[in-house]
Amino acid sequence: MRRSSSRRHTSHTPSRRAAAVALVGVSALLAAAVQSGAASAAPAAPTAGKLNSAHAAVKLTPSQRTELIRDADAAKAATARDISLGSQEKLVVRDVVKDADGTLHTRYERTYAGLPVLGGDLIVDTNKAGKTQRVIKAAKATIKVDSLTPKIAASKAESQALTAAKDAGSTRTDADQAPRKVIWAANGTPVLAYETVVGGLQDDGTPNQLHVITDAATGKELYRYQGVKTGIGNTRYSGQVSLTTTQSGSNYTLTDGARGGHKTYNLNHGSSGTGTLFSQTNDTWGDGTNSNAATAGADAHYGAAETWDFYKNVFGRNGIADNGVGAYSRTHYGNSYVNAFWDDSCFCMTYGDGSGNNDPLTSLDVAGHEMSHGVTSATADLNYSGESGGLNEGTSDIFATGMEFYANNPSDPGDYLIGEKIDINGDGTPLRYMDKPSKDGASLDYWSSSAGNKDVHYSSGIANHFFYLLSEGSGVKVINGVSYNSPTYDGLPVTGIGRDKALQIWYRALTTKWTSTTNYAAARTGTLAAAGELYGTSSNEYNAVADAWAAVAVGARSGGGGTPGGTVFENSANVSIPDGGSAVTSSINVSGVTGNAPSNLQVSVDIVHTWRGDLRIDLVAPNGTTYRLKNNNISDSADDVHETYTVNASTAPANGTWQLKVQDMYSGDTGYIDGWKVTFP
Structure with a gap:
């Protein structure tokens, strides 16, 4: 039965569950028994609550990282065969x-018949002996299209x-990048498509890099996302700080030779x-006032240095792209531009001067937030739309918060x-609150099926609240003089494990578990896997991850620590x-x-x-x-089903299939069962 053509299609809000994680290995979620539906528990870490050093990432030098990438590139054809890719599919490292135990997590892009596969990224985990242990794919569907010949012209x-770009306020009259043929695989069945990038400016003056994906057979818009990641942050100065600069003759420049050669520039509006x-000619920068252009330069330079040090000393990451190369910062962008943004195309941070050019957006949390977009781009590359976009924004808020605590600056604790x-x-009032995001009037405290329809800066509230x-933990507390009161979706308490451990879990999930299409349900799976590897699947840390996600309406409680739970069987x-x-x-057996x-x-x-109203679901x-x-x-007409149902099954035997x-x-929409579980209280 084909419904009326007036039905909603997902051109602006594609499937929020475009892909999820299928894991095999360490944690209970990764155990082979889970794949077949049997309950199983993976070995815990050697000491409960202590970081499992075997799963800690090794701090690689740029040359070591280059060598590993070169080795993976040399073996990519064999890897493609090993993971059963089709004859027309190739991998790009x-x-x-x-990890310290020799495990490699290799992230690949994919091509099909020479065309880029958007949503085709994947992670292959191999042990020290080179044996494949696990494959995490952004797209679960087999990559195959019947024809590589478009039915519509690229000009269409x-x-x-260009019409779509008008929604973003672009004044461009032509495409910044002409349409290229791609395979779009991030939303159900792979199709031949065009990707067009439109430049110009958005309505608030932010540069535009709108990516529009169009079905090459029907002309239907499949997806759109913004390539420039933006956010508003703190314009308060950080007081008197030390800066790493470079002297050449009688001049000093804001060039940080200790951090990949990071440079800070003045766009002068x-x-x-x-x-x-x-x-x-002197090495004292700015005077704490807006009238001195170097004041904003000093703040931006300091923020970049603290962000570099945070990633290096907390995670062993050598720069934004983990290659030892510094990004650069541009200050005094535009006229009264009340924003800041990270741009992958220039690998740079850009700061506006705020309303009336009175408040440059050059504080610590801005630098940490925006540069963390660069880290996300270099790792999971979460799509900047839908739930993955909320995770992208939330990741920047999370790491910005971690960096702010790390910097321990008395002017901005x-x-x-x-x-x-x-x-x-x-x-x-602040722009956003992590303890109760809805206090800003727009952000989400909890997940719902409509979360992917929210602006990414507001759907990020789910990630922020989880973190x-x-x-x-939940409830009332005071930290560094600030009062917090964090509620939970189910009304049950959550006991925190500390920010340091939470950051390690989030970072490991981002760098080794998530792909471009990861949504909140898959983020839960990835963070549980990360917690299991780092601290053990029977640890308080592992259970706390499950409980914190349940507290924001994503998944079920762990059943530990006195909270409701039970015996869980999962497929x-x-x-x-x-x-x-x-x-x-x-x-499930x-x-x-x-x-x-x-x-x-x-x-x-x-x-x-892509249309859950199509679905009839039964438990047998x-x-x-x-x-x-x-x-x-x-x-x-919403996307996906992520629900927990309560069933009176008291007349049926518990054991069995x-x-x-x-x-x-x-007809008209596609999808798949991504997983399910039964919990016996």
């Missing part, structure tokens, strides 16, 4: 992370992209080019507030759902449970789908009894 795709390198020093709201709870294998076809099933199932059996379902007990979890509803039965009732 992006990055390598090495370009025209549509221009909006293009690099600007002029700050240079003077660490806190869980973003933009707290600039009166952007006119009433002295705060994981670090500090995380993917099962494709035929479009408008027959029902498919995914099975339950054993070791006494008697019948409970009257409050918890059934957690994760399904990736071992004795054949069928329980309806969800009816199809043509009016339910339980099945999740899913049928797509109408």
Whole structure:
């Protein structure tokens, strides 16, 4: 049955569950038994609560990193065969992370018939002997298209992209990059598409790099995302600080030779080019006032240095791209530009001077936030749209917060507030709050199925809230003189594990578990895997990750520490759902449970789908009894199903094979079962 053409398509809000993680290895989520539906627990770390040094990333020198990438590049054809890629698929090496035990996490892009596969990125984990242990793919579907010949002209795709760019305030009349043919695989079935990049400016003066993906067969817009990552931050100066500069003859410049040659420039209210390198005959920069242009230069230079040191000393990362090369900073951008942004194309940070050019946005949390976009781009490269975009923004807030605490600057002590020093709201309140994000009037405290439709700066609240709870726990507390009161979705408490451990878990998930299409459900899976590797799957840290996610409405509680839980059986294998076809099933084998199932059996379902109203979902007990979890509803136009259902299954035996039965009732949208689990309280 084909519905009216007035039905919503996902041109602006693509599937928020475009891909998730399939893991095999260390944690209970990664155990092979889990793949078949059996409950299993992986070995804990040697000492509970202590960092498992075997899974700590090795601090690589630039030459060591280059050598590992070169080795991976030389073996990429064999790797493609080993992980069963098709004959037309090839790998392109992006990055390598090495653990102390010799495990390599190699991140690849993918091509198909010579075309880039957007959403085709993947991570291959190999042990010290070179054996593949696990593959994490952004796209679960087989990469295959029937024809590589477009049915629409590139000019039509370009025209549509320019129309889309008007929504971002672009004044450009032509494409910044002409349409290129790609395979779009981040949203269900892979298709031949065009990618067009439109330049110009957004409506607030921020440079525009709008990427528009157009179906090459139908002309339908499939996806759009902004390539320039923006955010508003703290314009308060950091007091008197030490700067690393370079002397040449009688002049000094804001060039940091100790940190990859980072340079700080003055655009002098221009909006293009690099600007002029700050240079003077003495080594005292600025006077603490806005009338002295070097004041903002000093703040930007200091923020870049603290960000470099934070990543190096906390995570062993050697610069934004982990290659020992410094980015550069541009200050005094535009006229009264109230923003700051990171730009991958120039590998640079840019700061505006704020309203009336009175408040340069050059504080610590701005530098940490914006430069962390560069780290995300160099690792998971989370799409800047939908839930992955919220995770992208949240990652920048999280690492900015970590850096602010790390810097320990008395003029700007660490806190869980973003933009707290600039009166952007006119009433002295911060831009964003991590303990209760909704206090800003727009950000989300908890996940819901509509989260991907929010602006990424507001859907980031889910990640920020999770991080705060994981670090500090729920309830009322005072930190560095700031009062916090963090609630939870389920009304149950969360005990924090400390910011340092929370940062390590988030960073490991970002660099070794997440791909471009990771959403909140997959972020939970990745952080649990990271916590299991670092601290053990029976550790307080592992349980705290599960509890903190449950507290923001993502997944279930751990069952430890006195919180509700139970015996969990899970199947995380993917099962494709035929479009408008027959029902498919995914099975879980339950054993070791006494008697019948409970009257409050918890059934957690994760399904990736572009129109969940198509789906009819049933639970089938071992004795054949069928329980309806969800009816199809043509009016339910949202993406995906991420729900936990309570089922009275007390007449069915607990042990045996339980099945999740899913049928797509109408044609026109695609998806797959991403995983499900049953919890016996």
